Amino acid sequence: MDDIIKDVVKIDDYKVKIVLKKKEAPFLANLAMQFAGIVSPAAVEKFKENFSSNPVGTGPFKFVQWIKDDSIILERNDNYWREKAYLDRLILKVIPEPTARYLALKKGEVDIIDFPSPEDIENIKADKNLKVVEQPGLNVGYLAMNQSKKPFDNKLVRQAISHAINKADIIKAVYGNLGTPAKNPIPPTMWSYNDSIKDYEYNPKLAKELLKKAGYENGFKTTLWAMPVSRPYNPNAKKVAEIMQAQLKEVGITADIVSYEWGTYLDKLDNLQHDMCLIGWTGDNGDPDNFLYVLLSIQSTNKPAQNYAFWKNEKFDSLIRQAKETFDRNKRTELYKEAQVIFHEEAPWVPIAHSIVVEPMKKNVMDFKLSPLGKREFRQVWIQK
Incomplete structure (x- = not known):
């Protein structure tokens, strides 16, 4: 935002004017994101660099306590400016394993759980004391190939890997009925999605031919990084990695699976230490810029990087920059569709899947609604007695 905002001018007690340094079509969408939330100046001054551990905002709940790797406790904010929350208290509990989360829900130890294992969904749906809220997610899971390291700087190698990966097998084994194959870097529910693009077919023979053409007839050795969460x-990134490992082996690529604690994993990705990595993204604001620029622009290769493929394509970058400065959605759509064609040809990622997001909960949890942006909102949630 420092590169975008020139000045913020107070007009009156309830209105400000934001002056930008340049045209920025996604600005309003970005301004609606959580990082732009209104916080207490007094609390910021009091806690300084520790403010993130002692947040004071304007939401329906107030922060009470954070126990690292255990829980966050919130209580209702009776001074909230809108209709007050029904719940007196919220406890956000850390339970790392998905099956352990399911068992805690089944035993009545928790009311709602995040990120269940697809293998548990049918049992959850069959339980008369539980229910599931679900909807298509604004997300994409993908394999990024780091072009700052050989042989991933070779487009033929990236295309070969795209043909070597059998997405259908991965989705069947890991996502079950909760995933659909991905072919673009943005989800199909997002405006400007280019559905005319034909995905790379699973074709090990063609993958081998492309590797031979690239000078790797006998394959090569590399590492495949898998998320621990x-x-x-x-x-289940570890399971995805194991399936990919076997598929790559069929075309002569030996990939050792690597994983780290989640924070360490992200830090190492930010510093581009990986060869290939499994990662993904859930949209923050519903604008394609939040995927295409954030994850694939040249600027996003700067460390700490978010362009984990270290992909620098001038034509793609020019298109998404033009889209940033264009306020006509139809024109932005055409620019983004053209950018997706370049992405497909250059293959910096293997897009794997878009998931259906599911949230299991007790039957008596009422009015919980999923946000497509991945947020969990509890202001209107109540418990039926």
Whole structure:
């Protein structure tokens, strides 16, 4: 935002004017994101760099306590400016394993759980004391190939890997009925999605031919990094990695699976230490810029990087920059569709899947609604006695 905002001018007690340094079509969408939330200046001054551990905002709940790797406790904010929350208290509990979360729900130890294992969904739906809220997620899970390392700087190698991966097998084994194959870097529910693009077919023979053409007839050795946690876009990265490892082996690529604690994993990805990595994204604001620019622009290769493929394509970058400065949605749509064609040809990722997001809960939890942006909102939630 420092590169975008020139000045913020107070007009009156309830209105400000934001002056930008340049045209920025996604600005209003970005301004609606959580990082732009209104916070207490007094609390910021009091806690300084520790403010994130002692947040004071304007939401329906107030922060009470955070016990690292255990829980966050919130209580209702009776001074909330809108209709007050029904719940007196919220406890956000850390339970790392998906099956352990399910068992805690089944035993009545918790009311709602995030990121269940797809293998548990049918049992949850069959339990008369539980229910499931679900909807298509605004997300994509993908394999990024780091072009700062050989041989991933070779487009033929990236295309070969795209043909070597059998997405149908991965989705069947890991996502079950909760995933659909991905072919673009944005989800099909997002405006400007280019459905005319034909996905790379699973074709090990063609993959071998492309590797031979690239100078790797006998394959090569590399590492495949897998997340240690369940995420909406990838419920079991280790299992995905194991399936990919076997598929790559068929075309002569030997991939050793690597994993780290989640924080360490992200830090190492930010510093582009990986060869290939499994990762993904859930949209923050419903604008394609939040995927295409954030994850694939040249600027996003700067460390800490978010462009984990270290992909620098000038034509793609020019298109998404033009889209940033264009306020006509139809024109932005055409620019983004053209950018997706370049992405497909250059293959910096293997897009794997878009998931259906599911939230299991007790039957007596009422009015919980999923946000497509991955947020969990409890202001209107109540417990039926």
